[in-house]
Amino acid sequence: MLHKKISGLVALGILFTLWVHAADDFSHVRKKMVENQIKARGIKDEKVLEALLKVPRHEFVPFLYRRLAYTDGPLPIGHGQTISQPYIVAIMTELLSLDGDEKVLEIGTGSGYQAAILGELAKEVYTIEILEPLANIAQKRLEQMGYTNIKVKCGDGFLGWQEYAPFDGIIVTCAPDQIPPILIEQLAEGGRMVIPVGESWQELKLVTKEDGKVITKDIIPVRFVPMIRKEQ
Numbered sequence: 001m002l003h004k005k006i007s008g009l010v011a012l013g014i015l016f017t018l019w020v021h022a023a024d025d026f027s028h029v030r031k032k033m034v035e036n037q038i039k040a041r042g043i044k045d046e047k048v049l050e051a052l053l054k055v056p057r058h059e060f061v062p063f064l065y066r067r068l069a070y071t072d073g074p075l076p077i078g079h080g081q082t083i084s085q086p087y088i089v090a091i092m093t094e095l096l097s098l099d100g101d102e103k104v105l106e107i108g109t110g111s112g113y114q115a116a117i118l119g120e121l122a123k124e125v126y127t128i129e130i131l132e133p134l135a136n137i138a139q140k141r142l143e144q145m146g147y148t149n150i151k152v153k154c155g156d157g158f159l160g161w162q163e164y165a166p167f168d169g170i171i172v173t174c175a176p177d178q179i180p181p182i183l184i185e186q187l188a189e190g191g192r193m194v195i196p197v198g199e200s201w202q203e204l205k206l207v208t209k210e211d212g213k214v215i216t217k218d219i220i221p222v223r224f225v226p227m228i229r230k231e232q
């Protein structure tokens with residue numbers, strides 16, 4: 001009896017390993033993701049759609065989750081953090097209205113996926129991650145993928161990245177309970193910031209700066225991991 005149970009478990013284990021390792025045409029599922037989750041929900045910016053079609057999302061998730069990389073939701077990336085749902089990446093990127101000449105700051109590198117999407121669409125990308133192991137993995141991953149226009153730093157994104165400010169675009173992928181004033185200062189004139197603000201649920205906000213005036217617009221309710229502060 002026990003023997004049978006063990007052989008059953010071993011067989012299941014082998015099947016699971018084969019399933020995870022099987023060479024797969026991820027470009028096919030990626031195309032379906034863009035059609036069904038992104039275009040179907042109204043994302044129109046062709047360049048954003050192209051970037052989502054190009055960047056291999058399965059390379060940004062832990063190996064055991066590769067097969068789930070193109071599903072319609074966030075996924076764990078370790079250290080209690082997640083890679084965002086593809087649609088959220090798409091809408092936040094579209095809101096930045098990138099032409100290709102911009103300098104963009106991201107707060108919350110995580111897996112590096114959002115940074116790679118930005119790397120396809122902007123001239124220079126600066127991304128800050130507070131958790132060192134995640135910052136290191138993302139940096140190596142982006143380097144190996146050949147992104148020479150993305151700089152990763154380990155630090156507290158609440159403080160922005162003064163050395164390279166001002167930024168034409170700022171995207172925050174963790175949630176503070178208020179818009180960090182330093183990020184508004186580091187936003188260029190005519191620049192756009194996309195940021196979730198609030199506690200357990202947040203409102204995704206678009207912040208623009210025109211003639212020195214800061215205008216904030218609510219976009220949609222979202223759910224992000226909280227912004228961690230260094231002293232916490």
Ligand code: SAH
Nearest residue numbers: 108110111113114129130157173174227228
């Ligand atoms: N953009 C990521 C997903 C972000 S998850 C991706 O594409 O995978 C949010 C990330 O923000 C987590 O990795 C978390 O560690 C990081 N984070 C939280 N507080 C932060 C802070 N103050 N500064 C920088 N990064 C922070």
